[in-house]
Amino acid sequence: MDDRTMKAVLFDRFGGPEVLYTGRVPRPEPAPGEVLVRVRAFSVNGGELAARSGRVRLLTGRRFPQRVGLDFTGEVVALGTGATGVAAGDRVWGIVGRTGFGSAAEYVTVRAERLGRVPDGLDLVAAAALPVATTAVTALRDKAALRPGERLLVRGAAGGVGNAAVQLGKAYGAEVTALARAAGLDFVRALGAHHAVDHRTVTPAELGRFDVVLDTAGTDLRAFRGLLGPGGRMVTVAFDLARPVASLGYIAASAVHGRGRVRFFSGNPRRALFDDLAREVTEGRLRPAVDRVFPLEETAAAHRALEAGGVRGKFVVRVG
Template sequence: MNEMRAALYDRYGPPEVLYEGRVPVPDVNPGEVLVRVRAISVNGGELAGRAGKVRLVTGRRFPQRTGIDFVGEIAEVGASVTGVREGERVWGVLGRMTSGSAAEYVTVRPRQIAPAPGNLTPVEAISLPAGGTTSITALRDKARLRPGERLLVRGASGGVGSVAVQLGKAFGAHVTALAGPNNLDFVRGLGADEVFDHRTTGPSELGSFDVIMDTAGTEHPAFRRLLAPGGRMVAIAFDMANPLPSIAYLLASALHGSRRVRFFSGNPRHELFAELTRYAENGDVRPVVDTVHPLASIAAAHRALEAGGVRGKHIIEIA
């Protein structure tokens, strides 16, 4: 076995630039494990990468790969790796600014994986890693959300927001959610106490909040004004239409004023994935799968996520 199937693109552009091709199976270094990938999810950052919106980072060498998270089984263990075994089901992510999990195999270091939930199939499980690790970091570590506090989740039906609503309730918060008109009942089903249509409900109609988790990346000043004294806002996205002013605002607001905005880019490790596994096995978070696509339909999956109105995650199943 020298080659494997993988999602590739030879130029930046719309979803149609993606195709299923063949690349060499990666070699396993002594400190790595080889994972046979069963499923991945499609994330917003991958859309920006494929479209060329971060080409200063991704460069101009092609073909390029896509995909950052994965669920699968360990197929080979490097000579110096201990504590894991072949055949063990794991989930995890590739390293920061690394892509390529949309393939039959990936190599990673043990700190980038943890045992996957035993009560979920690979397709169910892969709906959780990106949103789950991001939400734990945002709500627990960055915002320090406390029981009884009022939490607002923007983009509550998406891959991150749908898990944030569930974790907010697990942490004991009163959760208000913003979502599209077709997803209001879906978000209520996740446990939100109040749900509003973001198209018809403006920030001035929402009241005040102790914590705001923003997955939309727009109107940061307007939502920041909703923070109660001592309130905290965590942003995981910026305005892709006006990236420089948006990023500048986030950086400035992280340093000045009484209602600071925390902005971060996730790079989770073993301990965070292990914690998410416990939440999933305890039933605190449940899978949020929108649509399952084969690897050959990677372009359709990207197109569907760009169209909006998503309920959870678009999944790529690697047959």
């Protein structure tokens, strides 16, 4: 096979998981400051589903073929001029960044500062469940400044960011209430949740008061913001894709109206944060939660499974 090309997951039109296929594209070369990584695994994320379906076409554009894959684990193959901090052969994890997708492939190039070293002894396929956990670290530690003894509510607790937030919330000394589907309640309890609640059986008003609310859904923000006690903080890592203007408008308005503003951010981790993630793993506060592993050629099935709901941790795709 021509080593100037590689396998990658592509789509030529917006639509359901069936539009995805495995094709061949030119193998990238690292530009100055970039690193070429041989991808071993990646996970499936909600943002990719939205991009593939066309719900965020104003951001992704309409030029095809388009790519999927946001995060990855693998080994460093080559460094572009001026790339520092990693060396050929290093086991790394990273996120492609805000410029788009593309880690669903045999190779990916990424800015060197967007990579971190995977802890020794951690399998690269299992490790692919963890790059998005940097979002949970940022949300709880930096945005909410979660303190021991505080009450934390995690919405979407069985998902990729949510399961990490449950683990970290417990490790940081909080009393963790996890909202998830009924099938995921035992899973979040095993992760350390003090209380596990089926989100379909309660209204937000029935949940009580919290010091910190971490939302991964982006809907009903007003109702969940209303659960904040004095000095409470709410962080959301999503917005309502069905009502994006209204959703983002409410987040902005919360800074000046009512009790407790809603802090919103989109994960964009750099090396220091990946180093923090590795420390959380090596010191036993965080472990990867893999629901199921798919081969590259079945990426569409992984998308379909995530859309069906009920994930416990992450769906991971093995490359090669």
